[in-house]
Amino acid sequence: MNQDYIIPDNWSIIEEGFEQDLVKSSESLFSIGNGAMGQRANFEEYYSGKTFQGSYIAGIYYPDKTKVGWWKNGYPEYFAKVLNAPNWIGINIEVNGENLDLAKCKAVKNFRRELNMKEGWYHRSFIATLQNGTDIEVQVRRFLSLDLDEVGVINYQVTALNQGAKIVFKPYLDAGVHNEDANWEEKFWEPISVRNNSNEAFVTARTFKTHFTATTFMHNSILMDGKNVNASPSDILSSHDKIEFSYEVSLAKNQSATIQKMGGYTVSMNHENTEEASKKVISTAVSIGYDELLANQIEAWAKIWEMSDITIDGDVKAQQGIRFNIFQLNQTYLGKDSRLNIGPKGFTGEKYGGSTYWDTEAYCIPFYMATKDQQVARNLLTYRYNQLDKAIENAGKLGFKNGAALYPMVTMNGEECHNEWEITFEEIHRNGAIAFAIYNYYRFTGDYSYIPEKGLEVLIGIARFWHQRATYSTYRNQYVILGVTGPNEYENNVNNNFYTNYIAKWCIDYTVEQINKIEKEYSSDYTRILNKVKLSTTEINHWKEVADNMYFPYSEEHGVYLQQDGFLDKELVKVHDLDKSQRPINQKWSWDRILRSPYIKQADTLQGFYFFEDHFSKEQLEKHFDFYEPFTVHESSLSPCVHSIQAAVLGRMEQAYTFYLRTSRLDLDDYNKEVHEGLHITSMAGTWMSIVEGFGGMRVKNNTLHFEPKIPAQWKGYSFKINFRNQILKVSVHANETKFSLEGEKPITVFVNGKEVLVEPDSLVTV
Amino acid sequence: MNQDYIIPDNWSIIEEGFEQDLVKSSESLFSIGNGAMGQRANFEEYYSGKTFQGSYIAGIYYPDKTKVGWWKNGYPEYFAKVLNAPNWIGINIEVNGENLDLAKCKAVKNFRRELNMKEGWYHRSFIATLQNGTDIEVQVRRFLSLDLDEVGVINYQVTALNQGAKIVFKPYLDAGVHNEDANWEEKFWEPISVRNNSNEAFVTARTFKTHFTATTFMHNSILMDGKNVNASPSDILSSHDKIEFSYEVSLAKNQSATIQKMGGYTVSMNHENTEEASKKVISTAVSIGYDELLANQIEAWAKIWEMSDITIDGDVKAQQGIRFNIFQLNQTYLGKDSRLNIGPKGFTGEKYGGSTYWDTEAYCIPFYMATKDQQVARNLLTYRYNQLDKAIENAGKLGFKNGAALYPMVTMNGEECHNEWEITFEEIHRNGAIAFAIYNYYRFTGDYSYIPEKGLEVLIGIARFWHQRATYSTYRNQYVILGVTGPNEYENNVNNNFYTNYIAKWCIDYTVEQINKIEKEYSSDYTRILNKVKLSTTEINHWKEVADNMYFPYSEEHGVYLQQDGFLDKELVKVHDLDKSQRPINQKWSWDRILRSPYIKQADTLQGFYFFEDHFSKEQLEKHFDFYEPFTVHESSLSPCVHSIQAAVLGRMEQAYTFYLRTSRLDLDDYNKEVHEGLHITSMAGTWMSIVEGFGGMRVKNNTLHFEPKIPAQWKGYSFKINFRNQILKVSVHANETKFSLEGEKPITVFVNGKEVLVEPDSLVTV
Incomplete structure (x- = not known):
């Protein structure tokens, strides 16, 4: 603070x-x-x-x-x-x-x-x-x-x-x-x-x-x-x-x-x-x-x-923090105008330029999806669909062919409008978040129609990009992705960033799944799209060759995937052992020093563990969290929320709470010494996630809501509402009980700590 | 062409x-x-x-x-x-x-x-x-x-x-x-x-x-x-x-x-x-x-x-090329004004900005040293000495301390005036060339006085920089230099660039040698300098710890030092197998594609073999030349000359001649499709070297000139003059004989293909 x-x-x-x-x-x-x-x-x-x-x-x-x-x-x-x-x-x-x-x-x-x-x-x-x-x-x-x-x-x-x-x-x-x-x-x-x-x-x-x-x-x-x-x-x-x-x-x-x-x-x-x-x-x-x-x-x-309020009992600062975040998100974007998006500084400053980053897909869509009509989230997806031609053109400028799409790092109208090569050319993982949001939208809303109507074309453009961007390493006998910047922008132009390689593979696998599904279930869409994008089985097989043989750097010694090939060569001094006078390093250190340091700006490998939580065991999560968090300086506003969620998953409530305060009061308490430049709007959706997904443990699995509610020691309780498939579910968590009430017409089943609970409309269920 | x-x-x-x-x-x-x-x-x-x-x-x-x-x-x-x-x-x-x-x-x-x-x-x-x-x-x-x-x-x-x-x-x-x-x-x-x-x-x-x-x-x-x-x-x-x-x-x-x-x-x-x-x-x-x-x-x-003419018999284009190079060098810089230096485009274009690059030390000094009064070369060294404070200030901005000096990538007045981080922060090998020029000046002129008077302070600042810039890798149990750009600017932010690591170690070793020599032989200078720079034995020992334990990436499979840690991960397609429509890649490919390609802009590992030729066997040179040259696109004007010299050393005269034409007629025949932007002035000194050091095989060892004269098949012969320690030696090479004549007062001994030859003033010696 x-x-x-x-x-x-x-x-x-x-x-x-x-x-x-x-x-x-x-x-x-x-x-x-x-x-x-x-x-x-x-x-x-x-x-x-x-x-x-x-x-x-x-x-x-x-x-x-x-x-x-x-x-x-x-x-x-x-x-x-x-x-x-x-x-x-x-x-x-x-x-x-x-x-x-x-x-x-x-x-x-x-x-x-x-x-x-x-x-x-x-x-x-x-x-x-x-x-x-x-x-x-x-x-x-x-x-x-x-x-x-x-x-x-x-x-x-x-x-x-x-x-x-x-x-x-x-x-x-x-x-x-x-x-x-x-x-x-x-x-x-x-x-x-x-x-x-x-x-x-x-x-x-x-x-x-x-x-x-x-x-x-x-x-x-x-x-x-x-x-x-x-x-x-x-x-x-x-x-x-x-x-x-x-x-x-x-x-x-x-x-x-x-x-x-x-x-x-x-x-x-x-x-x-x-x-x-x-x-x-x-x-x-x-x-x-x-x-x-x-x-x-x-x-x-x-x-x-x-609809969007979250209440927290017994902790005014925490309450003020979450409401400030929800308030600012709504001040910035209300989903009324499909040409607009969620600028990272909203209307509070000039920094960053442009309006649309991968923040929208990775952090903001869950908030808007759960607190607004689902059309708002669909509009945000459609914004990218409408810019697919520009993304293909953008990839073309970098030498990619045949409909490969690279969405811009930041844009106002579909054109790339950032200008540092290490970002625009290399921070390509953004393509993955755009695909992930399509998956996430369907997972949460159950509205599959978006994928045959629009999403699949986006997915195919992205899969083509990853296929072309990976190269074969004779030395490793696997596919590698060289010269990237991962979510941790404190490293540039690294090889085999685990997160990038992982999401690249996932994008291809997911796209192939959707192609197969749409071929079977939406045959007229299938025909229309394939005629448009000219996709052959041979090409799909080439994609799969890359996805099936993707290289992921791994350290046997530490039992963790490596953030990138060279990570272990760094001087691995933990943040804890760094003199406070040196923080934030982005204000104290020159860029080259930051780049060669082990310090992580925001969740990187852990971002992969967040998106693909169910691909890994809790033990793996713990091992990676324990390895990477100590090197993480959280100098990106997008960092503390993911760590808060993961700390909560691991039952580390004190740490989860500390991260929660850091994300929710990032600007109020100016953790990163830069509030004078404006607020961090997009990360505020991460604050919302840290309560709903972190403490509330909300997940959607197989079309069903699951909760694993936990409460930080500082709180008496908290409540939030979710618009789940056009019905409003209110969740109140207090010491010994979780209450559910439903505004809607159909009863829904939820799971609380694995236990099935039926919630009838307009009645209160206590678990 | x-x-x-x-x-x-x-x-x-x-x-x-x-x-x-x-x-x-x-x-x-x-x-x-x-x-x-x-x-x-x-x-x-x-x-x-x-x-x-x-x-x-x-x-x-x-x-x-x-x-x-x-x-x-x-x-x-x-x-x-x-x-x-x-x-x-x-x-x-x-x-x-x-x-x-x-x-x-x-x-x-x-x-x-x-x-x-x-x-x-x-x-x-x-x-x-x-x-x-x-x-x-x-x-x-x-x-x-x-x-x-x-x-x-x-x-x-x-x-x-x-x-x-x-x-x-x-x-x-x-x-x-x-x-x-x-x-x-x-x-x-x-x-x-x-x-x-x-x-x-x-x-x-x-x-x-x-x-x-x-x-x-x-x-x-x-x-x-x-x-x-x-x-x-x-x-x-x-x-x-x-x-x-x-x-x-x-x-x-x-x-x-x-x-x-x-x-x-x-x-x-x-x-x-x-x-x-x-x-x-x-x-x-x-x-x-x-x-x-x-x-x-x-x-x-x-x-x-x-003084500076080189004649070539039997090959007008080759003759025209070398004279064009010598002419342009003299049009650009005559050594009259110590505030000036040798801009890479001279007075022929705007590109590159600034006037002083490492080109001056690595390429130009040998030409000016041998064709002008030695004061001109000393002035060029003094230019850097005069800017030492700014180099220390520049290093300070990047967090280096205690008198560590980082010379700018390009400057007008000692301040860094380039603005890309991958160059200014990372292309730090330039510091090495500045130290090497001091060594080279003494080697050629025999004028040691520059080192106690001025050079040692520069060397100490540079040695301090390298010591601080290297970091210890627990993983390798050696010192590494992370996040650099080598002479091959088609890779940025790589780890353990062989050339950089090698010259860093050499700088420290050479500086320590000079300190010891000056302590013994120039004690009043020694006292003055040490008082000024506050250097302790402990600090020197720290330097040596780094130099003695420097890591050099090496491939057992290929028997070569690796240009950088990740080189073998690249798609190793040789230039020969690249479609001609793709060349020059800097005009055809996007920057990210260039960066992840194996293509080398100019001598990098081989630049180290050029500077430190006598540290390696001819077999090692051959192995590295054969490994790296096939990936080299020579899209830097500084590239063909070094390769011409090394091809000549290896006795590959046809290749040496091809590189000679490429360096000497780079602009006349516009090899790199950019002559409209201006000429490549500094590399023209490399052309001079490709004749004198390449075909002529001139080296200075132990205060003596050595020659291993060779003639390309296209030439009848060639001649050049060298101002060696204030006496002018003219060397004429023809099919079966090499002639020497001397303007001066003292006879000098030279070695021709290892054979000792005495050259008396004003007489012609034929070998």
Whole structure:
């Protein structure tokens, strides 16, 4: 744990007291989003202290041209930057002629932030003493509407405390923004037009290169003592990329004035004419009004929580952690728009670029599958199906042929948009996760139809890739996979990464099984697909030759599969024996030192044991866990959850709990010293898994739910809900009993620690 | 061989006929330089066809900010781009109102280029029929003065052939240039001032970020029928970064007019006020005049050839090749300015960035050591000594301590300025070549004083690096060096590269020897150095522990050291069995495919056998040559020379000759299909070695020159000169005899095929 200033609370994230050094951390933690847009918790008013400004629109990116010394064939042309979008939240505040700036006040008292996760809003309040001696109290509530997802609302109230005050509210729109990670502060938005009309303004800008157009808009109302005074701007400042209104009010001592600013974006992904669309959406929002928008927001979040909440009794920090994770996942992706995906930083930062990693398949699909309509998970699979042609093209650029598909390491639209060869060319295991998700979707939902309709083509593309990517080693008389980067990105360009080799073999075996099944059971699909992909029995036999003779590095001495051929050559000093001053190694060590160290960023061999748990005995799991975990630094957000699940399987509850805290409070407590850059969204689905699959021990085997419930010593109990095949099963685990209740029509059978239990609809079963 | 259009000639490079597709190739091949500046053979007049414009000033670069997806600790901030400098050679030509543009003429006849290497000038001539029907003949001579190295001269003569013609000469200076490899055509020069005075103009510009200032200047004279007519410009067009004069002349049929343009650069590396310096240098040049400048040029080149020429009898192409190599080396670096070094593309292109690679130590020093005053080689060593602090700082950034030094992969000023981790962090063998050059300098010159004075500190920094970089493998009970890139850059991040491990051990052993010798023989230096570097016996013992227990991968089956641990896992298909359509693989294959292939870019294990020839038997050399050469694609310019030498050692003269042609005519015949990007300068020193060390079999052992002369079947004989310890030994090899003659004062003993021969000054000895 690196920080501990968030106040434990069951439903809210709370900060009390103004610490300039924590501003960037809180800007990340108090971020809000609604699936279509979002932003960091930047102050509305000007702030001269350290800040990381960020507003983001789903699906909008910039292709930053790759610059490396020696260009190689197959390098992607660009790295997709997540773009800082035009600012609509800004409201500068002038108090008796002085600009409010929390970094410059004489005093800031009662500073408090609250992110109310139950109701979906963010609130900030403080009392400031300005340099001119005026004391004011500020209360700001902000939310991004789930219902009208192009609209956000700010209610900014100022009260004069110690004297009367002339307040000028200066709401603005600004397209003159740049990214934190821009080189030499270059800009990515080209301003197109700035227009205004009574209390409304519209700034339209277009991204360079990608030519996304966005209109950023605002509508302002001034309220005195709670009543709209129908004020008009007393002054309007306008330039080619910015517009600012001024509203002057005079406050008596203890009197309050409020500006209600509605704003947001309409974008060319959704509208022909974005400015006209802005006018329509603003008119809708204004006619609904602030109070009702807020009431609708609370109701919309109540619906989300109804299905996806997890309760934990007796451990507020653990409770706060899991809800923060579930809240952020829902802020990032709601499954409404099939062109979107789950960006690793959501709407909280710029890092990583692009939106879709293997995180989606490996970590997020289980969460969305179990807490949403199964169509949401199917949409996520379809996203890859729709990009199969691009994956084949991508593989083609690397010399693969005949329909072999390599999905990109990260993408916005199916094209590779990362630009390091050790990742794009070599971290090919991602293909395996995409196949695994198809298997996992069918396992959980029972909806086989996806495979003959779409999934099989994806599987065939992936199997072809693995077949072509493996090479025959005369020396070993087996097939090897050379030059890869496994899930542990702290090794690059290694040979025979166990995880990669294993999932490659599995992909081929699984694909062949599905081909055989579909040939028998879906013959018209079979004919259609085989005509399309031109697959022969000879080719399938070549695949099987590779799968049946795949090499897996193994150490007899240690009784474990080796992460890669050279692992034992490393200096095997355990993390425990590493000086704390050296951690996190990704911030302390140079890249070459990390690469040749034995330290593991995230589950790698163990990721294979997680996916294919039933291929290995518990003794094997234990041996591998004991060998690899001591070298694991968990500097990937994706690491602790898998280890928490496996520790729980092994009955190591204290360790499982420690990993649980680390995954669920990774950002709240900033374990990896990087929360200022934004949150780790995709790993939050791993937190969900660590409760449901780890402590709850939930597995689906042969179309049936199995549980092996366990409770960490720190907890009295916990509960979660699963949408299992369109029925909602609630599971509550307490010390001596596990309770099940079912919303649905058909009774279902579950197994608890191997014991069969029948759960009837609308009745409570205690085991 | 990829092209064959250069006309064989003993002393000149000649092209006849105008082929637009060959323009970029010829722009490289006919490049001129004088050690301080240079440029591609771009046409003076406007050309709308495909061209690669390039003028370069030694030591001037731009720090292109590194852009990679995920920043890692220790990444260099910038990649040093070789900058296209302001253009001073431009002379647009208007003929009867039409602009001369060879791409747009009705006809171009008698087009001829000649690069006269003996005299150091470049000449171009052609007859053009313009669209308006005017026929003109053009004769242009250009050279860059060796004596006045800030000055270049162009003599551009136009003759009206079929009718009278109004000719407008439009000489210009242009700082509005950009690099070929600039992203989105960004510019690197900021214009400062544009001034003119009668027939002179001065454009001053400054590089962004690095703030080098350069004044580009010109002085123009118009000659009619060979006489200066004291013309003044009839028109002057000037902007913020460009200035163009117009000189109008009217020619009768068969009459000629000439513009003599003198131009060049004065830069802030050498002058406080670059414009004032320009005025001075131009005045000097004008007062000398064109004819005398040309006469001086011929004389200066004669002096260079006197010492460095190699003659080959009976094989014009081979003769042309070696002279082209010697000429280009002397165009690039003359050893006058100790701040400069030998850039891999010289003044012929942008690629590679930076100026100093390990090429200098591994390939160039032997050439400069033997064909120049030994001070030149000592200066090249001192260049590294002067950068030792930066090398220590560079190693520090990667976590090395206590004075460990890692020299940059490429540098302009001692800082690393390449930006790919697999190169900067991992291609650490470069450190070994820097130590080897110290050994080699002493071996050849006998000047030990460099080591106590400067070299030992460099050696100690390097030995410390190797000691810290090696790690102990419990598994092997030996020291290993993990995560490196060897000379074969077609493998990255491999373990236990034989060459790296071998040279690491050698560096430590050699350093310890020198410490012991200096302790005994140079005790005051010893005390001074040890006080400075704080070296203890304990530390030296730690070094020796590593050197004495270094692991070298070895295959019992093949009886060879393995290039790296995983080499045998590769698909060992020989180059011979690879379809020709796949070559060069660096243009046909994606990077990952290259990395996992067995193909070797340049001598790697064999580079070790070259440096440490006497550590291995001839049988071992043969075994390794036969194992590795068949996998070698020689796609590095540095590859064929080493193989030529080793083939000669093994008595395989036909193979040695083939490699000789490949190294000496690499660019002339464009073996690697990339000559349009510029020439391969540093490898040209390897060509010199392939004659002197390969065919001549020259070695220095125990302060004595040894020769084992051999002649390829295609040659009647060859001769070369060696400056051996300040005496000039000329060696002529013909079928049945080798002749030696000596310019010097003391007789020297040489060994020819093991037989002792005394060579007296100024007499001819035939063996």
